[in-house]
Amino acid sequence: MLAPGADQPDSYLPVRKEYDDPDQLATDRMSDVNEWGRSEHMRELARRLYDPVYRNWFRVEWEGLEKIPTDGGALLVANHAAAIPSDAPVIMHGIETELNRPCYGLADNFFRTLPVLGTLWNRLGGLPAHPDNAYRLLHDQGQLVLVFPEGVKGPAKTYDERYQLRRFGRGGFVEIAMRAGVPVIPIAVVGAEESMPTLLRIPSIAKAFGLPYMPLTANMLVAGPLGAVLYFPAKFKLKVLDPVHFDVPPGQERYSRSRIMDESELIRDRIQVALYEMLRRRRSVWFG
Amino acid sequence: MSSATTASRPARRVLVTGLGTFWGGRIAQALEADPNVEVIVGLDTTEPTVELERTEYVRVDANYSILSRIVHATQVDTIIHTFLVVDPTQMSRRSMHEINVIGTMNLFAAASAPASTVRNVIVKSATMVYGCAPEDPVWFREDTPRSRPARAPLERSLEAVEGYVRDFAEDNPHVNVALLRFSNVIGSQIQTPLTRLLNLPVVPSVFGFDPRFQFVHEDDVIRSIQFAFEHDLPGVFNVAGDGLIPWSEVAKQCGKRTFALPPVGTSLLTSPFRSIGLADVPEAYHGLLKYGRGVDNRRLKDFGFRYDYTSSQAVAAFIEAVRLRHTIGDSEPAYRYERDVEQFFRHSPAVVRDRP
Numbered sequence: 001m002l003a004p005g006a007d008q009p010d011s012y013l014p015v016r017k018e019y020d021d022p023d024q025l026a027t028d029r030m031s032d033v034n035e036w037g038r039s040e041h042m043r044e045l046a047r048r049l050y051d052p053v054y055r056n057w058f059r060v061e062w063e064g065l066e067k068i069p070t071d072g073g074a075l076l077v078a079n080h081a082a083a084i085p086s087d088a089p090v091i092m093h094g095i096e097t098e099l100n101r102p103c104y105g106l107a108d109n110f111f112r113t114l115p116v117l118g119t120l121w122n123r124l125g126g127l128p129a130h131p132d133n134a135y136r137l138l139h140d141q142g143q144l145v146l147v148f149p150e151g152v153k154g155p156a157k158t159y160d161e162r163y164q165l166r167r168f169g170r171g172g173f174v175e176i177a178m179r180a181g182v183p184v185i186p187i188a189v190v191g192a193e194e195s196m197p198t199l200l201r202i203p204s205i206a207k208a209f210g211l212p213y214m215p216l217t218a219n220m221l222v223a224g225p226l227g228a229v230l231y232f233p234a235k236f237k238l239k240v241l242d243p244v245h246f247d248v249p250p251g252q253e254r255y256s257r258s259r260i261m262d263e264s265e266l267i268r269d270r271i272q273v274a275l276y277e278m279l280r281r282r283r284s285v286w287f288g
Numbered sequence: 289m290s291s292a293t294t295a296s297r298p299a300r301r302v303l304v305t306g307l308g309t310f311w312g313g314r315i316a317q318a319l320e321a322d323p324n325v326e327v328i329v330g331l332d333t334t335e336p337t338v339e340l341e342r343t344e345y346v347r348v349d350a351n352y353s354i355l356s357r358i359v360h361a362t363q364v365d366t367i368i369h370t371f372l373v374v375d376p377t378q379m380s381r382r383s384m385h386e387i388n389v390i391g392t393m394n395l396f397a398a399a400s401a402p403a404s405t406v407r408n409v410i411v412k413s414a415t416m417v418y419g420c421a422p423e424d425p426v427w428f429r430e431d432t433p434r435s436r437p438a439r440a441p442l443e444r445s446l447e448a449v450e451g452y453v454r455d456f457a458e459d460n461p462h463v464n465v466a467l468l469r470f471s472n473v474i475g476s477q478i479q480t481p482l483t484r485l486l487n488l489p490v491v492p493s494v495f496g497f498d499p500r501f502q503f504v505h506e507d508d509v510i511r512s513i514q515f516a517f518e519h520d521l522p523g524v525f526n527v528a529g530d531g532l533i534p535w536s537e538v539a540k541q542c543g544k545r546t547f548a549l550p551p552v553g554t555s556l557l558t559s560p561f562r563s564i565g566l567a568d569v570p571e572a573y574h575g576l577l578k579y580g581r582g583v584d585n586r587r588l589k590d591f592g593f594r595y596d597y598t599s600s601q602a603v604a605a606f607i608e609a610v611r612l613r614h615t616i617g618d619s620e621p622a623y624r625y626e627r628d629v630e631q632f633f634r635h636s637p638a639v640v641r642d643r644p
Contacts, residue, residue: 029600031537035582036426037500112422112579115496115551132425132432 019072019142036104036137037122043102046124047093054093057233058086058191061288064240065098073138073182074243076103076146077173079165079271080154081192083215086231091146091187092125094238104137106147110212131176139180139250149173149264156213159197163190163279165272171264174246178260181250183243186267188274191236194285235288239274299326301405302517303364305352305395306371307345308332310478311412314510315368316343319517329362331355332371335625342634345625350383351390356398359406366408367399368513372449374414374470376442377481388445389452396456399463410466410516411453412509415502415526415583417446417469420575426532427584430469430524466516471528471583474602475506476609481573483606491539492577495548499580500532505597505605515593525591526583529599535577541600542607551578 023034033039054060068074076095081087088105095103106129111121127133129147137143148154149168157166177184198215206214219227244267248255282288302319306312307330319325320341328343330336333350336343348354359367371391373384392411399406418428423435438444450467457465472482482501485491504527512527539546585595597605633639 025531028604029531029533029537030540031534033500033534033537035532037532037534109422115494117496119496119498127426128422128424130423130425132427132429136427 020140022137022141022143033123036125036127036133038102038104038125039123040102042120042123043096043125047097050089050093051097054090054097057231058090058195058236059233059288060090060094060236060238062094062098062238062240065094067240067243068095068099068144068185069183069243070099070101071142073142073180074144075134075138075173075177075180075182075184076144076187077149077184077267077271078146078187078189079163079192079275080148080150081157081162081189082155082196082231083198083217083219084196084229085148085155085192086195087189087192088146088148090192090236091189091238095144095146101144103144103146106134106145108152108212110152131172134173134176135180138176138182147173149268152212155198156201156215157198158201159193159199159218162193162197163275165268165275168264168268171260174260174263174267175255178246178248178255179250179252183245184267185243186241186271186274188239188241188271188278189236190238190275190278190282191234191285194234195231195236197232234285237278237282237288239278241270241274300324300366300517301327301362301364302329302366302368303359303362304328304330304343304368304370305391306332306369307336307343308334309371310337310506311370311509312336313338313340314506315370315513316340318510318514319343322514327362327364329358329364331358335627337623337625339623340630344634345630350386352394352398355394356401359398359404360401363405365405366410366517367395367406368517369395369409369411370513372412372414372446374416374442374446375480376440377484381441384441385445389448392449392452396452400456400460406463408464408466408517408520409453409456410468410513411449412513413446413450413453413467413469415469415471415528415581416443417450418581418583419443420579420581422579424579424581427582428526429584430526430587464520464522466521467524468512468516469524469526469583470509471502471504471526471581473506473509474503474606476605478506486538486542486544486606487610489544490547491535491542491544493535493539493546493548494551494577496551497578498534498536499576499578500534500582501538501576501580501599502528502532502582503599503602504528504595505602508595508597508602511596512588512593515588519591521588521591525588526585527588528583528585529595529597529602530585531599532580532582533599533603535580537600538603541603542610 022036032041078087078091092103092105105126107126109128111126112118112128134145137145150166151169153166197218199218200216202214202216217227219230223230302325304312304316307316312330313336316328316330317338319328330343330345331348336345346358373387376384419434419436419438421435438447453467473480474483536546
């Protein structure tokens, strides 16, 4: 009988000394769609189209970008807002242009069920938020992964609840980071809430169309149907907080539930505190 | 049996199910080349379609009712179970159930009989058991559970088969059981629902979706079964080429354009085509054309198996074979099994065997 990884009799999984390359393509491929569905060509095109929005519309400003590693895996965690979330493209675009390394965004499976948009989202680096996807990206391939632990509860909240962080799921993001042995890097985002504020939710329409939520946004009132896609030019400020390293052995099947919940709560707290801090210093929604 | 490597291993007596199918025939051919394999017995309801030197063919009914007698009489130590239907377009639901579920049940009943000599079992399953849903991970590992319960008849029958395999492995710890799950097989010869789609003038797709597919070349399938046989691989293994290719790229590689079906009511729209026998997209493939499926092939690699083809190389091999056939037609004349002829070569005293 063969033993897996003959040179390491004790460990079942061979220790990977270097990262797998998700963009490794056979020479005879006709496109550059990588093993996650991301296409660097599509990304490049999207970056070129989105850059004016990033620079001139949202006028994005980063603080502490140097805390994001230029090499190896890290799980980026941010607060989530706006009826159609404007924060994910801003963070992914910012990291790819400033740090020059790809950033994968984990999101609800709902995106995958959308024709055209779902495919586009996938080609631009979006993935369903499955723990296996996160683990392979972080541990085996040393990539940057962005996740919003609030899930749809973040963008679904109305304007009067802005900058009030929702529950951070069940702390799954902490468990994945522990298992993959990578740091969690919290990011506080100011501006997304005001770019497309939800005035009220219409649950009956959401139910009828099978949507996670159906918002009536201020943008729709101001710009009519165009408001469904047009963001207000809110000033974006992003602050990268200190990376959180977990002092636990990686690669375990399970971690202490209480430890996970504590760490998750701690990270949520730090983002919340940072948000209040940034909001205290903010003079104008539009000019920062 | 002269070389040093084969002398160290005991001679093997192998039973192959589904000898008349593409896989059974090719496996038997590969085993015949192995001097370490002493006896090959092949079972099927239909006659072999490939030329075989020394494999003994036994005609059985679809659910193997006489199997325990055969296992007992031939004293086989290894069963290679290839007779699982994974292409639901080729037969009724009823006969698929007979072959997959009842056949496997009887096979394991025979293999676990008190006096059974069986010590190795290799089962050829399919990655279709993972299902296909939007909640799926991009890569299924061998222990990743399905996201949604199986609904398609094919997936349910494969699930039942794997249940029997698990039970058998649990009840018979002295038997080494290898369960190989194959991804979408493609290559120069095999016909599957996917190759039939790719052979249409335009390749059907679902509007707005460009799922990513994984393929495994038919030669790698045979090699992996041989690998499992030679190394007595234990447990469950995904067998699939490296990489996932968008369906649109697969079509482009084949020089075809895609034809988008509406994302809702796909089965309603394809049913008229099915009834005139044009394009049959079975239920188990509807989800696949929206979400695709990837499986993690690293476990088998960790055991030392090397793939000859990546997913895209497998597609390339397929389309090259198609082009060749279009030009010169079927190159090899179809083989027909003649019972008397085969019996003569195997058993007549007039045939000189064991030539130096």
